[in-house]
Amino acid sequence: MLMAVKNNLKVACLSIKYNLMKQMVNKTSFIMNILFMMLNNAFFIIQWLVIFSIKSDINGITLNGVLKLWAMSASTYGFGMFFFYGAFDLNETITNGLLDTFLVQPKNVLLMVATSKIRVSAIGDMLYGLVIMIFIKSSLRELILFIIFSMMGGTIFAAFGVITGCLGFISPRSDGLSNSLISILVSVSTYPKEIFDKGVQFIISFIIPVASTVYLPCNLIFNFDIKVFLVLLISLIIHVSLAFFLFNKGLKRYSSTNLMTPRT
Amino acid sequence: MKKYFRIFEATLNDKLQYLGELLSKFFGFTLMVFIFVNLWKHIYEDPNEIINGYTFNMMLWYVLIGEAYYTVMKNRDLTRGIKEDIVFGNIAYKINKPYFYPFYCVAQYFGNIMLKVITSVFVATTLGLLLIGKLETFSLKTIPFAFIVIVFAFLINIFLRIAISVSSFYIEDPEPFLWVLDKFLLVFGTVFPIEMYSNTIQTIIKFTPIYTIVYGPTKLLVDFDFEIFKSVLVAQIIQLAVIVIICCFVYRKGEKKVNVNGG
């Protein structure tokens, strides 16, 4: 059993490695993608600078707080998108019948699909998070916690991507919905929860896992609390289990197509 | 001309298949508006406060309409399609056809966005009335003027994006440049009206597509001013001429570079 898990992870890592090698073939494009993503994220600082120039304190939120949030958000997103990019366009993969290749291989289909692609710009996101953390002069302990929580948050994020992607098993026209749900998670996570009212805060804590992926980890880094950490861990287990469960259930309904892919 | 209309019709037909997908695109828009309404609620402590010439009501409507534009403008499918056509060689089949590829893309674009535009007007108005309330400074008389500016805005937007995408002939991936364009448009013209920035920055922005694509149309709908209308229109005409010439030039040069792999 453990051997099987080890083998699955081994192939998953190989898949990520080969994808990375493939992307690095064009060095200029590779580096440009990363730098542009970092620049892309930095743009939002301008947005906040303008806001803070109009009003320097918004419901207790400060620029420093926003930077920490951004760092966590970018890093979590980056981790999830880099290692498990296949989880985010799962809906299209299902609808276009591209699961076939993975179904005829003796490995866990979901893990293989999730690691079948990487997103180079996500490296930019992860780096950006680190840069911000260094910029705000975090301690070594905080940096280590930051990395660990990025990994946990990123995995929950990917699991959420899978859960929404499974809508593709139900309807071929649901990719809009899947993508919308993911974008809610991504968009909201860069805004402090203080700007929302209680009702919304409930939704983003328990339905769309913004709290688990970004808010909670962000707080934990600077104010570690074992109880909150356990909540995070439980959230991780629930999301990942649900992802696998729904995906395997969905496979029973899978109907592939005779799509011809170009030989490139 | 007729063939471009057929392309427009075929694309529109294609898009109608996926109304569900369309509506969910506006989900993202609704989301951003929702977030900003919450954000600005905390910035405008007093709803009667005026910040840089904008009341709370005007500011929210500006963001709403700006975001609606931004959502409709992007059309990633088209730009990705152009990049893939060039990188994978399908462009060879399109060069053979009796149309000029950039104009073909423009016809496709309008087919793509037609439904989006109609939906966005509906969604934006409904959302605005629900979340914000009536736009106090709005007047129906301004619509014909705004319409002219909007059409020019769309044209500049698409030619600019085509020009960037067609650079796939030279560089492998023009996506980063499209990102940068989107970010500039978003941060400097959509999220905030340009009045929020210092005078120097405002002057610079007036020469960029931000002024003509996003700020101009949005401002004129929220708070119409004839002087601004004239200024935007002149800028639009100049920018459109420049961008069309650049676009066609980049494309023509690239056409000669077509190198399609054998089987």
Added chain:
Amino acid sequence: MKAVEVKNLSKSFKTRIKEKGLKGSLKSLVKSEYEIKKAVNDITFDVEEGEIVAFLGPNGAGKSTTIKMLTGILERDEGDIKIMGIDPSTDRKKLAKSIGTVFGQKEQLWTHLTPYDNFKFFGSIYDVPDDEVEERIKEFNELFELDDIMNTPVRNLSLGQRIRCEIIASLIHKPKILFLDEPTIGLDPIVKDKIRYLIKKMNKEYNLTIFLTSHDIGDIQKLCERIIIINNGEIVTDDSMMEIRRKYFTKKIIKLRTNCEVDFVAKEGIDILKREEEYLKLSLDLKCLNVTDIFHLIPENEISDISVSDVSLESVIKEIYQSN
């Protein structure tokens, strides 16, 4: 143990129907209409280990659906499937280790990697120990003559070279049965022959069962000992090549060149397929006449050239497709 056992297999699909044009698109926004199509309808067949079977049918006949159910891609609605004694529904991973697949239109290889790296990767997927993978790569290298291309990235290889690599990648774990879907599509005649030779060799050396789908008559003629034809979701033919010859190859095609225009009237057992001034193409039914009877109908001295051939397998298969 049989390689493939299929009993009463069925599968249906639900498809949306839409009227044509813009009006139809608008209509379908409001109301969706569906129809249920039975793609595979109660089919039963067996394949012994070591057999090379052609699985044919016109487009839309249910071929791909059947293969996808056999290989564990699709779930069946009704019936039983056992591949090497394994049920694809319940033991997908176990099945995956016993089968190899080459889908001509879907590439599995990493294009930026060399064939060597690809084979190592596939070895990992199938949990084949490293030393065994090396051994097999060496084996296949000799057989498939890959020395020149072993270290060239796949994207720089020709189609024929890629297919060879795809086949090896699908055999790296020594499966018992190989599913080939259009393996020679797009290949030139010389390469096609080479691929067919290699497939036949695999079958002989490793007792590898081959389950082949192809629209290429050459593939079928040169490789297969048995043909199963499916049409409209049902099996319409399941015979060995010999049986098919006996049942369907009952006519001879005779082409004649004559010295002058010949007055020839068709009679029972002879059909005129083509007639020009000094040329005749006839079809002769062996159930009524012998080939030599042609000389009773046309004087020998008026014939300047004659060729006698079998009906083509292609026309036989077309006939079978059309008669159902």
